[in-house]
Amino acid sequence: MQGENNMGKVSMMVINFMTNQCGWGLQLVDGGNLGRDGSIREQQIKFKAPHPLNLIAPHLMIELRQVGYVEINGANTDGIFDKLNGWLKQKWSASQIQADPQYCDLKFSTSSFKSRGSEGENNMGLRSMELVDFMTQQCSWTLITCNGGNFGLLGDKREQQLVFRCDDHVQHGEHHVMVEFRDQGYIEVNGLHDAQDVKSALDDYYIRQGCTHYTQGFFEKEPYCDLKYKTPGNFYFRSGSTNNLGKRTTELAHFMGNRGWKLMLCNGGSVTGQSGNSHPGCHVKREQQVKFTRARPGEPADLPLLMIEMRTVPxxxxxxQGFIEVNGPNTNGIYEKLGQYLQQTMLASPMGPQPYCDFLYGSDVFRLKECSTSSYDRRYNGYLNGESNFGRYCMRLCDFMVDHVGTWDLVVCNGNSMDTNFRVNKDDVRSVTGREQQLIFRYRPDGRNVFMADNNPSPAIGRPPLQAPAYWDQQCQQGKVGHMVVPATAEEKAWLQEVMDQFARKKSTRDRQGGPMAERFRVVSALRSEHPELWDKYANRRKAAIRSRQGSEPSTLVVPKTMDACRALRERCTHPTHGNPSNEAFLLHGSNPTSAMSILSTSFKVDFAGASVGTMFGPGVYMAESSSKSDEYARDENTGGSYDGLFALIFCRVVLGSSHVVVFFWLL
Incomplete structure (x- = not known):
């Protein structure tokens, strides 16, 4: 049994719909394996912080399966399939094989995934980090989520799903470090070649806790990680299914955050050992991978974290029995607020601090169902491995922390399941599934905005708009769709960069609200709006402007400087026969992504003019030739999503006609 399934394929269908059609941002994919051999699968997909760039950014899921396969799902964006093909062959000696299109889009076989010994040692973490480095550093894709699972009778067949997003730039870090806790007495670290700044400090951190460097045995010729420690006997807490991996995770995240590395992801798993004639499910070995990325310049990495873990113990x-564990500092009185919420809505009973967590609650709200009513299935796969309400309470906790308290962002949601065995007679042992779900929140003292996709899409005009641009999509040229937002081509992005570079001035005006000026503005992503109805109105107004200037000399026109910055953009405003009689040009308008998307859908609304900084010349649509001037009004989205830090400029095509130039403006 090799565990082939279409969970990745179906997940990508949901992800593409939610991101590219609804504008929501993919945050986490979290899977689990249940049943005797882990063949009962579950997958939670979490979305957050809608943002305009989600509408165009493609995703790619790469699944590593320890039985010897790499499976890929997603679009072949910018030739990524060929790049992966070459890298997998060169790095992992992989060979492409026939993929079943119902299961995945591309498939490779490889013998590069290794495991050894009876304690669950494997090189899946090492291989995952090699892949992450290739995708982020060589292909400029952003790692969004990484999700692990275990299947097989012993749970020792590992699966790892990694999802990347193509933003034409790596949005939140090219460098990653993974620390893996293994409660058999080990800590493994991968990615240290990107983390020389923290390597010695991390080494000292664990040595001071009594850990020692692991010495490979005679038969362990090949290293399965960059660095490995043997932990002291009291480092991990184990009592049945109760453990302290959550506490160890938050402690490590605090340490790494103080050194400029942000917690990004964590995912857990369990491997079942067998001893004598015991039933699978005894001697469980726990694993937890914790991933960090280096914070961007000026980005705080040391903001407080809070982990809330929901568990059922058969x-x-x-x-x-149900329990809720809390780990992390009592930032801004969150323990009191959370405690009140848990007692009111989750029937929680305070049980106080414990050796394995900072505070423990008992809870009676968790519900688990059977996967099958068949007595044979329950004997084979165990009990209580069907539907649960963990997802429901997971989202309720998110709503409370993110929306009600309002100063916390969800960073991690990590689910796991493990079996506890009960002897029903001297010859028979049955397993019962216990559930676990870890949620980690990061403190965020400032507010956030939310972009929402347009719920009222523009209707199609049903005819070709007047003189639609030839480079538009055919559907828009014919007026068959109301509005399309498409990615700008690489050539168009280069044109925009030309204008940004040539008209950036190292000079601020009264509207720049503090902070140093940027040395350079970089175009990292661009969208082109194709709106037949708005274009039709624009083209008719352009005709009117041409009529109003009949008989006037072209030399009287005041031509914006932006028309000299880029020949290709100038040509888009110039008719091959008639030239540019309406004085058409491209000008810039600073905004934030939410407002920018609204403007693309409905055009400018003069009623909103000056809402943020006022109006010098009264109500109107304000544009600029200078990118540094427009930057004074540009803002990022500030949603807590991965696109925070990207500011929006609208590159507007305008008809100026005859302009009135103000040379001096005196305030009397």
Whole structure:
């Protein structure tokens, strides 16, 4: 049994719909394996912080399967399939094989995934980080999420799903470090070649806790990680399914944050050992991968974190107890607020601090169902491995922390399941599934905005708009769709960069609200709006401007400087026969992504003019030739999403006609 399934394929269908059609940002993909051999699969997909760039950014899922396969799902954006093909062959000696299109889009076989010994040692973390480095540093894709799972009778067949997004730039870090906790007595670290700034400090951190460098045995010729420690006996807490991996994770995240590395992801798994004639499910070995990325310049990495872990612990074949563990500092009184919420809505009972967590609650709201009513299935796959309400309470906690308290962002949601065995007679042992879900929130003292996709799309005009641009999509040229937002071509982005570079001035005006001026503005992503109805109105007004200037000399026109910056953009405003009699040009308008998307859909609204900084010349649409001037009004989205830090400029095609130039403006 090799565990082939279409969960990745179906997940990507959902991801593409939610991101590219609805504008929501993919945050996490979290899977789990249940049943005797892990063949009962679950997948949670979480979205957050809608942003305009989600509408165009493609995603790619790469799944590593320890049985010897690499499976890829997603579009072949910018030839990424060929790049992966070459890298996998060169790095992992992989060979492409026939893929079943119902399961994946591209498939490779490889013998590069290794495991050894009876303690669950494997090189999946090492291989994952090699792939992350290739995708981020060589292909400029952004790592969004990484999700692990275990299947097989012993849970020792690992699966790892990594999802990347193509933004034409790596948005939140090219450098990553993974620390893996293994409660058999080890800590493994991968990615240290990108983290020389923290390597010695991390080494000292664990040595001071009694850890020692692991010495490879005689038969361990090939290293499975960059650095490995043997932990002291009291480092991990184990009592049944209760453990302190959550506490160890938050401690490590605090340490790394103080050194400029942000917690990005974590995912857990469990490997089941067998001893004598015991039933699978005994001697569980826990694993937890914790991933960090280097914070961007000026970005705080040391903001407080809070982990909330929901767990069920089986007590007999159809019974269980529910618990909620909290780890992290009591930032801004969050323990009191959270405690009140848990007691009111999740029937929680305070149980106080514990050796394995900072505070523990008992809870009676978790519900687990059977996957099958068949007695054979329950005997084979165990009990309580069907539907649960963990997802429901997971989202309720998110709503409370993110929306109600309002100063926390969800960073991690990591689910896991493990079996507890009960002997029903001297010859028979049955397993019962326990659930776990870790949520980690990062403190965010400032507010946030939310972009929402347009719920009322523009209607199609049903006819070709007047003189539609030849480079538009055919559907828009014919007026068959109301509005399309498409990615700008690489050539168009280069044109925009020309204008940004030539008209940036190292000079601020009264509207720049503090902070140093940028040395350079870089175009990292661009969207082109194709709106037949708005274009039709624009083209008719352009005709009117031409009529109003009949008989006037072209030399009387005041031509914006931007027309000299880029020949290709100037040609778009110039008719091959009639030239540019309406004085058409491209000018800049600073905004934020939310407002920019609204403007693309409905055009400018003069009623909103000056809402943020006022109006010098009264109500109107304000444009600029200078990119540094427009930057004074540009803002980022500030949603807590991965696109924070990207500011919006609208590159507007305008008809100026005859202009009135103000040479001096005196305030009397």
């Amino acid at each position: 007590t007999h074949l159809v019974g269980y």
